[in-house]
Structure formats: C-alpha cells, structure tokens
Amino acid sequence: xxxxxxxxxxxxxxxxxxxxxxxxxxxxxxxxxxxxxxxxxxxxxxxxxxxxxxxxxxxxxxxxxxxxxxxxxxxxxxxxxxxxxxxxxxxxxxxxxxxxxxxxxxxxxxxxxxxxxxxxxxxxxxxxxxxxxxxxxxxxxxxxxxxxxxxxxxxxxxxxxxxxxxxxxxxxxxxxxxxxxxxxxxxxxxxxxxxxxxxxxxxxxxxxxxxxxxxxxxxxxxxxxxxxxxxxxxxxxxxxxxxxxxxxxxxxxxxxxxxxxxxxxxxxxxxxxxxxxxxxxxxxxxxxxxxxxxxxxxxxxxxxxxxxxxxxxxxxxxxxxxxxxxxxxxxxxxxxxxxxxxxxxxxxxxxxxxxxxxxxxxxxxxxxxxxxxxxxxxxxxxxxxxxxxxxxxxxxxxxxxxxxxxxxxxxx
Numbered sequence: 001x002x003x004x005x006x007x008x009x010x011x012x013x014x015x016x017x018x019x020x021x022x023x024x025x026x027x028x029x030x031x032x033x034x035x036x037x038x039x040x041x042x043x044x045x046x047x048x049x050x051x052x053x054x055x056x057x058x059x060x061x062x063x064x065x066x067x068x069x070x071x072x073x074x075x076x077x078x079x080x081x082x083x084x085x086x087x088x089x090x091x092x093x094x095x096x097x098x099x100x101x102x103x104x105x106x107x108x109x110x111x112x113x114x115x116x117x118x119x120x121x122x123x124x125x126x127x128x129x130x131x132x133x134x135x136x137x138x139x140x141x142x143x144x145x146x147x148x149x150x151x152x153x154x155x156x157x158x159x160x161x162x163x164x165x166x167x168x169x170x171x172x173x174x175x176x177x178x179x180x181x182x183x184x185x186x187x188x189x190x191x192x193x194x195x196x197x198x199x200x201x202x203x204x205x206x207x208x209x210x211x212x213x214x215x216x217x218x219x220x221x222x223x224x225x226x227x228x229x230x231x232x233x234x235x236x237x238x239x240x241x242x243x244x245x246x247x248x249x250x251x252x253x254x255x256x257x258x259x260x261x262x263x264x265x266x267x268x269x270x271x272x273x274x275x276x277x278x279x280x281x282x283x284x285x286x287x288x289x290x291x292x293x294x295x296x297x298x299x300x301x302x303x304x305x306x307x308x309x310x311x312x313x314x315x316x317x318x319x320x321x322x323x324x325x326x327x328x329x330x331x332x333x334x335x336x337x338x339x340x341x342x343x344x345x346x347x348x349x350x351x352x353x354x355x356x357x358x359x360x361x362x363x364x365x366x367x368x369x370x371x372x373x374x375x376x377x378x379x380x381x382x383x384x385x386x387x388x389x390x391x392x393x394x395x396x397x398x399x400x401x402x403x404x405x406x407x408x409x410x411x412x
Contacts, residue, residue, distance in 0.1 A: 045093050045095075045124065045125055045127055045153070045156050045157050062184075062382055063091060063180035063181065063183070063184045063382060063384055064160075064161035064162065064180065064183050064184060064188065065091055065092055065093065065159055065160040065161060066089075066091075066092045066093070066160060066161070066162050066163075066164055066176075066179070066180070066183075067092065067093045067094075067095070067153045067157070067160040067162070067163045067164070068087060068092060068093065068094045068095065068163075068164050068165075068166060069095050069097060069146060069149040069150075069163070069164070069165045069166070070083060070084060070087075070094065070095070070096050070097070070166050070167065070168075071097045071098075071099070071135070071145065071165070071166070071167045071168075072096070072097075072098055072099070072102070072167060072168045073098070073099040073101055073102060073135070074099070074101045074102050074103065074106070075106070076168045077106045077109055077110055078338070079168035079338055080096060080098075080110060080168060081110070081113060081356075082343075083166065083168055083170065083171065084096070084126070085353070085356070085357065085358050085359065086171060086172050086347070086351060086353060086359050087166070087172050087176060087359070088119070088126075088176070088358050088359065089176035089177070089180065089359075089361060089363070089381070090119065090122070090123040090125060090363050090378065090381035091176075091180065091363070091381045091382055092125060092160075092176065093125050093126075093153065093157055093160055094125060094126040094127070095127060095128075095129055095149045095152060095153065096110065096114070096126070096127070096128045096129065097128075097129045097132065097133070097145055097148075097149060098110065098128070098129075098132055099132060099133070099134070099135045100132040100133060100134045100135070101134075101135075102132070107128070107132075110128060111128050114126050114127065114128060119358065119375065119378065122378070123381060129148070129149065129152070133145045133148060133215070134215035134216075135215065136213050136214075136215045136222070136223065136224055137276075138211070138213075138223070138224050138275055138276055139211065139213030139215060139216070139224045139275075139276075139277070140213055140216065140271055140272050140273075140274065140277040140278075141213055141215040141216060142244070142277075142278045143271065143277045143278040143281050144216070146165055146278065147256065147257065149165075150163060150253045150256070150257060151257050154250075154253070154254060154257055154258075158250075160250060161183070161188045161249065161250055162183065162188075162247050162248065162249055162250070163246075163247070163248045163249075163250070163253055164246075164247050165244075165245060165246060166245075166332070168338075169334050169335040169336060170245070170302070170332055170333070170334045170335075170336075171332070171333060171334070171336050171343060171346060172331060172332055172346075172351065172359075173303065173325055173326075173328070173330060173331060173332060173333055173346065173350055173389070174331055174350060174351070174387070174389025174390070174392070174393060175351055175352070175359050175360070175361055175387055175389060176359065176361060177361040177362055177384045177385050177386050177387065177390075178331070178386050178387055178389035178390040178393055179331050179393065180384055181384050181386040181390050182386075182390055182393045182394055182397065184384075186397070188249060188250070188251070189249050189251055189252075189292075189295045190249060190295055190296075190297055191246075191247070191248050191249050191252050191286060191292065191295050191296050191297065192246065192247035192248075192297045192299055192300060192301050193242060193243070193246045193247075193248065193282060193283060193286060193296055193297070193298070193300065194242040194243040194298060194299055194300040195240045195241070195242035195283040195286075195287060195296065195298060195411065196240065196241060196242060196412075197238055197239065197240050197287070197411070197412060199239055199240075199241050202241055203233065205275070206241075206274065206275045206276060206279075206280075207231075207233060207239055207274070208230045208231055208232075208233070209226055209227075209230060209275060210226070210227040210229060210230070210231055210273045211224045211225065211226055211227070211273055211274070211275050212224060212225055212227065212273065213272075216272070224275070227273075234270065236266075237263070237266075237267065237284065237288045238284070238287065238288060239280065239284055240280060240283035240284045240286075240287045240411070241279050241280050241283060242279060242280075242283045242300075243279070243300040243302070244276075244278040244279050245300045245302050245332075245334070246282055246300060247300070247301055248282065249295070251292075252286060252292050252295065255285075255289070255291070255292065256282070256285060263285060263288060263289055264285055267281060267284055267285050267288075268281070271284075286411075287411035293410065293411045294407075294410060296410050296411060297400050297401070297406065298400075298405075298409040298410065299400055301330055301331055301332060302330055302332045302333060302334055303317075303324070303325055303328040303330040303332070303333035303334075304333070304334055304335075305317065305321065305324075314334060314335050315335070316335050316336065316337050316340065317333060317334075317335065317336055317340065317342055318340060318341070318342050319340075319341050319342045319345065321342065322342055322345055322346075325342075325346070326350070326392075327392075328392075328396070329392040329393055329395055329396025329397075329399075330393075330396060331389075331393055350389065352387070354373070357373050357375065358375045360374040360375055361384070361385060362383035362384045362385035363375075363378050363379055363380065363381050363383055364377070364378055364379075365377040365378060365379045366378075
C-alpha cells in the first residue's frame, strides 16, 4: 500500500511544518443519478471576492475557501440556524440538506431565513439543496447525500479547497477566521480522514452482510433489510473504516465524482450494499488510490468522547467537558444536545458570539460594544483576524503532521 505517487508531499510537509512553526512563532445507477446536481428555483452559489482587492497576507496569499455541507432531519430547524451562524463566513460556501422527512413548513421556514438574511443576500454563498434525499443512517443514502452535495459544489463553484461535512450534533470550537488562517499554510492536497484497515468485528457485521436500502429506490423512509447470503471479503482492494466526518480536498473529491479510473465507481457499487457505508467509502477509495493514499492525515479534526468499546455512540458533551474541549485544539466537536449549556459557554468564551448572531471575524465592521452586533456592518470577505483559537489549532496540526504521526499512520 505504501507506494509513492505523483503527488508526493513528504519534503513539502517538512518544509511546510518548519514554515508554519516559524510563521506562528513570529505571530450504482441510482447512486449516480443522485449525484446529479439539483436544479430548480435555488440560486447558484457564487464567488464573492473581486480580483482587485488586496490581501492582508504576506506575499499576497489569500485564505482558502471551505465548502460546508450541513445535514439535518425533522425538528432540527433551530439547530441548523444556530450551527450555520456559528460556522458562517462570507468567504466560504454552505449547502444545507434537509432530509426528505422534514415537513414542508420547516423547509419553507429555513428557505425564508436564507432568502431574507442580509448577509446571505450580499454574498450569495448559502443555499438549500432543492431535491431532498431520503436518508437512512444505516444504509448508503447518507453517503449518496454527501456525494450529491459534492457534485453540486464541483459544478457550481471551482475555487474552494476543502469540503467539510457537519450535522446538527456538531459545533465549532473556534471562529472561522482561525480555521482559514491556519489552513492558508497547509498543502491543499491534504485530506483529514480518520481511517484504519483493522476492521475487526466489522468484517462480520458490516463487510460480509449484504443489505438493501429502500431509500435509494423510493421516497418512503424504511429501515434497511438484510439478504440471507453473505459475501466474501474483496481481493482486488483493501477495506478501510473510520469516522463519517471528514475534511477532504477538492482534488480528491473531483476524483471521486469524475474519476479517471474505475476505482471510485467500483467501490460505489460495492458500498451500495454495505451497512453504514459512510464509514468506509471515502476511506477505502483514498487508501487504495496511488494518487491520494499519501495525502491522508489520520484524524477527522473533531473532538469526540466515547464511553466504551466498540465506539458506537459518542458521549453528549456537557459543561464538565469544557476544559477538554478547549485543550484539544480541534476546530470542531460532537455530539451536543440542543439545550446543552456548554454551547452557550462556547459561544461566549471561544466564538465571542451573541445569541442569534453570526460569529464575528475580520469581515465584521460593526461596533464591538456590549449589546451591539459587530456583523451588522461588513466589509471585505477575505480579511482574516485570527484569535487565540488559531494557536490551539496550530499546535494540534503540528502534532498530527510530525514525523511520528503523519507517515506511519497513513492507510495502515
């Protein structure tokens, strides 16, 4: 598996690490149909920056653009709005996917919110996916929804660098300015994806069973059902498993959608009948590809706590976990309940965010006085003002990219 490919970045990583340290010290046919972009009344995502605006970065370096997918199901409208306000930045792109189970009234409410928010109207970088998908958590429909969103982003905008998937159980631990600032100094071919070839008990409970997800073939949500026969382990590729939550590069996702060889399509067909395929598809594609297997960072950049093995359901984070959240250095964490008091503390102490307002950044020109909305007035979207969160993220990433953690943990 550890073969060099055309995008070898070992020396580049070492150079970038030194530069970072120096800089911061100084400061299946149905699935294929689902992948087609949705058309309808939705306004396309658009580029926000004009080419003649000067950059605040040395060497005229601009921050990368991030493309977010935020997924939600019935009854989560308020959580979607809160999460979007916490991660919003006019420099990025945001796709919101509401499961087909969401009521028309809840969908219309969120659509009205997007179409009436002044910042969204100005920068035109938030939209609701028009053709909602049925999502069954145990089946491949969650994976197909992600690929559907990626296909939309690849078709409509081509200047984003990384894709990040979130749902309403996620929440950021630092402003977007910090994330954009640090990612400005990373190679754009890096893929943050937790993965392992040690599938253990999942061989018999995930890989060998054959399941069918009715959500791929109709509009009514139903549980997956099992075929009586089992299948053997594949011999033409090696299976990998890991976290469903990823930060993936534009180049890798372009390969998954428009692949120049048969690997992504072969694995797409294989994972159509795989239980919880979102925990294996991207992982298996990237680690079986000679072009991308050396681009992986074995972490999903989320802080998550587990109560016991086999790590099926993460703990809901509370105020007693706040110090661990802060010390982790991760840019995101999960899972949180809607009423958890720790979210209010994150807003106040880590995001400097008031209730029902956007997380402020360098793009916000309004007053910072108590009670005032700093983002009531806004300026250039690419202006970045990092906070203390950038230093936490710096330490976190330098640890992931050091010699002991980076290469030895790739696709093994």
